Amino acid sequence: RLATKRLPPGSMGLPVIGQSLSLLKAMKANTGDEWFQDRIRKYGPISKLSLFGTPSIFLHGQAANKFIYTCDGNKLANNQPKSISRLMGERSIIELSGEDHKRIRAALVSFLKPEVLKQYVGKLDEEIRHHLDMHWHGKQEVKVGPLMKTLTFNIICSLIFGIERGERRDLLVGLFQELIAGVLAIPVNLPFTQFNRSLQANAKIKAIVMDLIREKRAAFEQQGASPHQDLITCLLSMRDEDNSSVLSDEEILDNAKIVMIAGHDTTSILLTVMVRLFANDPSVYEAVSQVWAFSMTQMDETIFPNPSKFDPKRFEQQVPAPPYSFVAFGGGPRICPGYEFVKIETLAMVHYLVTRFTWKLSCKDDSFSREPLPVFNQGLPIQITPKESSGALQSRALRGDRI
Numbered sequence: 001r002l003a004t005k006r007l008p009p010g011s012m013g014l015p016v017i018g019q020s021l022s023l024l025k026a027m028k029a030n031t032g033d034e035w036f037q038d039r040i041r042k043y044g045p046i047s048k049l050s051l052f053g054t055p056s057i058f059l060h061g062q063a064a065n066k067f068i069y070t071c072d073g074n075k076l077a078n079n080q081p082k083s084i085s086r087l088m089g090e091r092s093i094i095e096l097s098g099e100d101h102k103r104i105r106a107a108l109v110s111f112l113k114p115e116v117l118k119q120y121v122g123k124l125d126e127e128i129r130h131h132l133d134m135h136w137h138g139k140q141e142v143k144v145g146p147l148m149k150t151l152t153f154n155i156i157c158s159l160i161f162g163i164e165r166g167e168r169r170d171l172l173v174g175l176f177q178e179l180i181a182g183v184l185a186i187p188v189n190l191p192f193t194q195f196n197r198s199l200q201a202n203a204k205i206k207a208i209v210m211d212l213i214r215e216k217r218a219a220f221e222q223q224g225a226s227p228h229q230d231l232i233t234c235l236l237s238m239r240d241e242d243n244s245s246v247l248s249d250e251e252i253l254d255n256a257k258i259v260m261i262a263g264h265d266t267t268s269i270l271l272t273v274m275v276r277l278f279a280n281d282p283s284v285y286e287a288v289s290q291v292w293a294f295s296m297t298q299m300d301e302t303i304f305p306n307p308s309k310f311d312p313k314r315f316e317q318q319v320p321a322p323p324y325s326f327v328a329f330g331g332g333p334r335i336c337p338g339y340e341f342v343k344i345e346t347l348a349m350v351h352y353l354v355t356r357f358t359w360k361l362s363c364k365d366d367s368f369s370r371e372p373l374p375v376f377n378q379g380l381p382i383q384i385t386p387k388e389s390s391g392a393l394q395s396r397a398l399r400g401d402r403i
């Protein structure tokens with residue numbers, strides 16, 4: 001009873017179900033924000049509830065964010081449901097804490113930091129141009145949501161796994177979709193359940209990636225391939241003081257998978273939302289295309305070789321958000337390590353879009369539901385018109401050539 005007295009206000013709802021169904025319903029209808037606001041009105045910024053069979057505490061606000069992101073790992077630790085570890089692997093960064101988390105994180109950041117990412121701008125650029133040639137040029141209407149997903153999957157596939165376009169990449173797209181579907185599925189492993197299909201997909205992904213690790217190791221050790229070719233080669237080339245591998249093969253597998261998942265769905269949504277914003281607010285499109293057309297912009301001069309074409313100042317002069325109020329990328333020791341990568345990928349794609357096309361929405365419904373990531377209800381179809389004259393010229397600018 002003493003323990004109960006110290007708990008914050010709030011109801012635990014029905015046994016097992018708790019508030020899960022009500023929250024999932026609100027997210028599906030994209031009224032999740034209202035759902036949380038209602039809670040805050042009813043119980044204040046800290047309340048108890050039960051989600052997905054687990055007693056939970058809901059925290060809201062800047063102070064709460066600060067508490068979570070600066071809290072000692074012994075007091076507050078990441079704790080994924082068992083079903084997630086079965087799908088994502090027990091050695092993935094999201095499962096680990098303490099020294100193991102630090103070691104894996106340092107390995108991933110060594111690949112995702114700006115000085116290293118600049119080596120991949122060429123690959124990224126090539127993927128984007130290929131994607132536009134295949135799916136945008138020559139079309140009058142395109143569905144932005146699914147296309148952005150294809151693009152970001154292909155980019156991350158090439159960077160993480162170093163897999164060229166072709167059969168193996170196509171196979172992985174389907175397998176990863178099946179794997180991701182299992183994350184929110186009821187974790188019952190019977191022949192007809194989604195969870196079972198996701199586990200099967202996971203086993204196939206494991207076989208493909210383990211083959212890939214063997215191939216990459218042979219290429220690196222016997223044929224002198226560069227350790228910077230892709231994330232897998234980079235991770236397996238890492239050695240500690242006594243020359244043993246920093247990461248086991250299982251750790252390389254689990255973390256390549258997690259980066260693959262964390263790295264493509266999120267960015268595809270960001271890009272889709274940006275296209276919708278530009279269509280709904282022509283002044284934003286106008287401002288952005290002016291920046292790209294005449295001064296060129298880029299955030300980080302370590303990434304692009306010719307910074308004179310980019311004007312970061314106009315972005316930097318904005319008043320920064322107060323600490324722990326903007327947490328789209330999390331914070332503290334687990335802050336998203338893909339942040340720099342997202343910036344480059346988004347800037348590159350938006351650059352091509354605004355220099356090659358104008359567009360308007362061709363659907364009445366441009367809303368999305370959350371599953372839990374946003375999914376546009378109609379896929380966000382848009383009508384596109386090419387800007388013939390400027391495309392080729394502007395494209396060269398991204399690769400650093402002088403116009």
Ligand code: HEM
Nearest residue numbers: 093262263266267270328329330331334335336337338342
């Ligand atoms: C718009 C795009 C993205 C958003 C909004 C986003 C957001 C986030 C958030 C909120 C977290 C959790 C932080 C926490 O637990 O406190 C996270 C973690 C993570 N993200 Fe991202 N992310 C994005 C893109 C990416 C990309 C492109 C990559 C990789 C290339 C990536 C890799 C990761 C990894 C590996 C973690 C786990 C970090 C850890 O546990 O230490 N993310 N991200």
